[in-house]
Amino acid sequence: MGFQTxxxxxxxxxxxxxxxxxxxxxxxxxxxxxxxxxxxxVFTVVGKxxxxxxxxxxxxxxxxxxxxxxxxxxxxxxxxxxxxxxxxYVEVIRxxxxxxLLFYIAFVGAPAFVALYNLAVSPLVSAGWLEPMVVRDLxxxxxxIIALMIGYSSFIAEIFRAGFQSVDKGQIEAAMSLGLNxxxxxxxxxxxxxxxxxxxxxxxDFVAMVKDSSLVSVLGVADVTQMAKVYAAGSFRFFETYSxxxxxxxxxxxxxxxxxxxxxxxxxxxxxxxx
Numbered sequence: 333m334g335f336q337t338x339x340x341x342x343x344x345x346x347x348x349x350x351x352x353x354x355x356x357x358x359x360x361x362x363x364x365x366x367x368x369x370x371x372x373x374v375f376t377v378v379g380k381x382x383x384x385x386x387x388x389x390x391x392x393x394x395x396x397x398x399x400x401x402x403x404x405x406x407x408x409x410x411x412x413x414x415x416x417x418x419x420x421y422v423e424v425i426r427x428x429x430x431x432x433l434l435f436y437i438a439f440v441g442a443p444a445f446v447a448l449y450n451l452a453v454s455p456l457v458s459a460g461w462l463e464p465m466v467v468r469d470l471x472x473x474x475x476x477i478i479a480l481m482i483g484y485s486s487f488i489a490e491i492f493r494a495g496f497q498s499v500d501k502g503q504i505e506a507a508m509s510l511g512l513n514x515x516x517x518x519x520x521x522x523x524x525x526x527x528x529x530x531x532x533x534x535x536x537d538f539v540a541m542v543k544d545s546s547l548v549s550v551l552g553v554a555d556v557t558q559m560a561k562v563y564a565a566g567s568f569r570f571f572e573t574y575s576x577x578x579x580x581x582x583x584x585x586x587x588x589x590x591x592x593x594x595x596x597x598x599x600x601x602x603x604x605x606x607x
Contacts, residue, residue, distance in 0.1 A: 354586060361579050374563065374576045381559035382580065388473065388555065389545045392480035393538055399481060400488030407493055418489070425486035430479070431547055437479040438551050442470045476548035484541060488534065495530035496522055528599055535592035539585050546581070556580055 365371045407418035428436075446465050456462040499522050507517045549558035556577060564573040 358583065370572055371576065374569065374572050377563045378556055378560050378576050378580060381554055381556040384553065385545050385555040388477055388548055389542050392477045393484065393541050395481040396484035396488055399485035401492055403485060403489035404492035404496065407489065408496060422486045422489055425482060430483045430544055433483045434476060434479040434547055434551060438472060438475040442475050443467050472551045473553045476551050476553050480541065480544065484537060487537060491530055491533045495526035498529045499525050531599060532596055535596065539589055542585050542588060543581065
């Protein structure tokens, strides 16, 4: 007999004491930051990278979702070639660690793209209409975003595929009998039902990307982790610095998880009401 996922504490009716404990700890740390000059200084420095962390996460996840949806649709197409291309992409990308992918895109993919671009526009460059591109024109932040997009798109593609395949085939056949075309069946029948299956794991990947966005610091992108590394290296205040970094990431991830959990609950209630 295989392992089964235990129901959440909310499903059992337990009060969220864990959340109350986290709120108390968070308030205590906020008080320390407010009244301790050292922690306040660290928080000010680290906080400068919050915008970059949020920007990288939002843009990379949005692009990864679009790419993952396209890959999933290719994997469900009637063409054998398209299905094999989608499966090849998913299996290869899922087998590469995100950190390795970051390095590969930043230091191999970007120079290769620049070389291909310059080759393609070489006639225009020779005519003086365009300037050749150099590798430094591609910022490290956008290289990191592209790497996260590619890395997460393979996992998101599998989430979409599983969600679409969870829809009862009988409903699709009924829609076909009513004369709905492929796009109408997807928009009116498949997607509204599949999104309830897709949303929970998709939201988990969103929270995971908030944490994995810290990997962009290896490229020198000035996110929360990079700002902390620079400050700690210069001040040797490792305990204070990384305590603040932990606090910032917990605020981001737990706050986001609570919001997404609320949205998921409303989607379940809406689905139950429709039935």
